[in-house]
Amino acid sequence: MSSSGSYAVQPATNPAREGHFAPGIFSGHQKAMSALSGKVQTVLGPVDPSQLGRTMTHEHLTMTFECCYHAPTQGDKTISEAPIEMKNLFWLKQNPYSSHENLLLCQETEAVREELLFYRRAGGGAIVENTTAGISRDVKILKRLAKETGVHIVAGAGFYVDVTHSSETRKMTVEKLTDIIVNEVLHGADGSDIKCGVIGEIGTSWPITDSEKKVLKATAHAQTQLGCPVIIHPGRNPAAPAAVVQILQEAGGDISKTVMSHLDRTIFDDGELLEFAKMGSYLEYDLFGTEMLNYHYNLEVDMPSDSQRVKKLAFLVAEGYEDKIVIAHDIHTKNRLVKYGGHGYSHILNNIVPKMLTRGIDQNQVDKILIENPKHWLTFN
């Protein structure tokens, strides 16, 4: 920021910024950036960061996950194709990706609306909705939900994992991808004027594909121009988060304003976790409420329990990372909703916070994790 409070555009000496925009377009961005500086951009418009309150930094309110359907064993084929029934809820908890119906969160807007009202009553203020291109983002529904529930909702710009990239997306240059992302933040997404307030979740696989590498570079370039928050979905390998950060860093991204999601199923070794933490991103434990015996996307992984997640948070706090931790549930299937016997969007506030307080994390640290860290991350530079 300049002393007059307006955003000072850096000279184009950063290689990540050079040559990507016609001067006319760039000065348009410059104007919008000064308006967003110091604000959080929700689907209802920019707000003062102090208005957010307790914030879940990684949720979905409407999306489809058919891209990631996991075929069940032969014996479970019938349940997998049937509508969801009470008697199959335990099966669904163990096999969430093997039921077609379970992957259609987009059919549950009324239930989600009701559950956001529970969330407000439980003391929740804001939700970051990470649905990006490839898993059916719908910012118009997000705007309606924000209006009807009073929950601040921040929508995500950009692209999910490679398997969802269209052939058109794959052919795009980094410049074109950057333009799309910048446009979703400055002008609106999904053919509307409803604007995204974060880039991501940007999807990556393991190994990271060529198309994903282009999207990561575009993410860094867009972030450099916008001064905005970024959130990443890493591949399922302990080396994946650092590999992503390296690509973002080399492309000029601001790692201190980037969240690395899904660490609960990605890095297990404490030494490796601390090595990664040193790279400077926010560290996100966002699968609270998910407990399953076999994690079908990577059978090598033992999905942790909520108690183990809390232990990891306490470890990171003890190691001095209380200013870098953020948490969420990452609800992305129907069975996670209260309507289907799941934990819903208020589980952390109702059940995990009291547990944190008995496991060496004090109220001030809880407030940092739920209020201060999300606020700083989400505020545009």
Ligand SMILES: CCC(=O)NCCS(=O)(=O)O
């Ligand atoms: C779209 C939701 C999402 O990607 N969730 C992550 C699931 S997992 O990779 O952690 O299993």
